[in-house]
Amino acid sequence: MPNPLPPVGPQRTLVLAQLSNSVGDGAYYVTSALYFAHVVGLAPARVGLGLTVAWAVGSLVGVPLGRIADRRGPRGTAVLLALATGVAVASFLVVRDFALFLAAACLYATAQSGLAAARQALLAALVAKEERTGALAHLQSTLNAGLAVGAALGGIALSAGTTAAYLTVFAVDAASFLLCACVLLRLPVLAAVPGNHRTKLMVLRDRPYAVLTLLNTVLLLRMPLLSVGLPLWITERTAAPEWLVSALFVLNTAAVTVFQVRTARSVNGIPTAARALRRSGALMVLTCAVFAVSAVNLPWAAVTALIGGSVFLVAAEMLHSAGSWHLSFELAPAGRIGEYQGFFGTGVTVARTLGPFLLAALLVGWGTAGWLLLGAVVLAASYALGPAARWAARTRPEPAAAGVAAAAGVPGV
CATH class of the missing domain: 1.20.1250.20 (MFS general substrate transporter like domains)
Incomplete structure (x- = not known):
């Protein structure tokens, strides 16, 4: 430990x-x-x-x-x-x-x-x-x-x-x-930071980093999933008791508290960050598939599926967090960390603002098809983050570019 x-x-x-x-x-x-x-x-x-x-x-x-x-x-x-x-x-x-x-x-x-x-x-x-x-x-x-x-x-x-x-x-x-x-x-x-303080915000013209931020925002839909999507799904589409919403929140919080540091140890460069993000996307597909089958009339079966899906969800969350943290810092130019982190952080706001509407429409409105579509979109974004990171690394003037060659050869999930 x-x-x-x-x-x-x-x-x-x-x-x-x-x-x-x-x-x-x-x-x-x-x-x-x-x-x-x-x-x-x-x-x-x-x-x-x-x-x-x-x-x-x-x-x-x-x-x-x-x-x-x-x-x-x-x-x-x-x-x-x-x-x-x-x-x-x-x-x-x-x-x-x-x-x-x-x-x-x-x-x-x-x-x-x-x-x-x-x-x-x-x-x-x-x-x-x-x-x-x-x-x-x-x-x-x-x-x-x-x-x-x-x-x-x-x-x-x-x-x-x-x-x-x-x-x-x-x-x-x-x-x-x-x-x-x-x-x-x-x-x-x-x-x-020394330098020209009159320089305009560089991040707004950094297209690779903008793409990275956009793709990461898609993965951040997991945030309103726990707070909005799952509660709606449990109460509207399953036979599980409502108190399970609170229990799943506690499960997620406790798991991140205990295991996030250990999970982050596997990420030490652009290649390993990209691999963690791909694994996160694959786990999100499993998460969505297991949640989808919880729409049954048997309370015990619904509870079992929801707990199992929540375990996959928290594992995906921890891998996503570790991978995205590393890329957001590694690909930010020296002297502009605050500016770039401010931009990368807008993904959280967008996910929290638009996510509830999207998830309500997908999950409650479309049911199983909505879960599968959500999983597919997140998986695609997680795999696209690797090429986007390599593109961004090639445009950096310093250290990050060193990881490009290795990143290109990282094996899949």
Whole structure:
């Protein structure tokens, strides 16, 4: 069993910062919808509209904020954005109309998107290149552990069902980002990247990296699959009990917490990253096929199929995470990590925004055919990522190009 803690130093400090705010986020995720409806008094449709607009804004602003992290120094930028996120969450405590809610939601999404990019730039500057994928695995494990703890706290608030309980959850989330900023201040000050600061955003003209980001977005449809697609499928198309939705979420979170670091050890270059992504796509085909056969009238058979599919799903998720992390860093030019990570991170926003609509139409509307189509599309994207990565590597001015020859000869799944 790998050490659950990263080495002492910057890696462990980054993990502590991740833990500090992921606990608050876990509580926020499970209570926010009911809070905005019951405490703020907004109609669910307006909440959905506001959050969609906010994340769309956040995805657009994430790239220039990442560039600012490159130019002004990632530590200071990350600290400011953590504080801004805390302010946004705290403002939810007092907003009581749609206009203010939308403004606070846009600030929250913008600060979160920028903070993610700035953290990646911090990691790139403080962690040796060969250790980055492992460090990201530790961060992902910590994220899942924190979310699980936060979700449990949020569940207590939901059980209480009082305004005070909801307000306490949001206050804890706001405080968690303040704590995150304080932890980030323990990291060493990093100088701004030298160079021409008037240069326009390079990533917007980097076609290979854009293709890589687009293909990765297709694989990211696994995110709303767990939170939206499966719950709808279980309740609408299977005889499985509704409580299984929560059980499968716990299974996924626990597995990532325990096994993500070990899985990431197999990825140490462009060839192994491409291979991990192909294996992820193949596992997603199995996932979709097993979920498709869960539409039976026998509860025990449905539960068995759904648990089996969830095991395949979490294995695919961990391989995808490890492979995509490596490619996103390896193919980003030195000095523009924040900018490029901000762009790569837009895939998460797009998947979370459009994914629920696509998955609802495919899975609930088309049934078994929808599952098979989803698996085929993800498999195609996973296999296309290898050639896209080699194309991108050939256009890099430095290190990444070294892996092209080896990547071309990597055996299949």
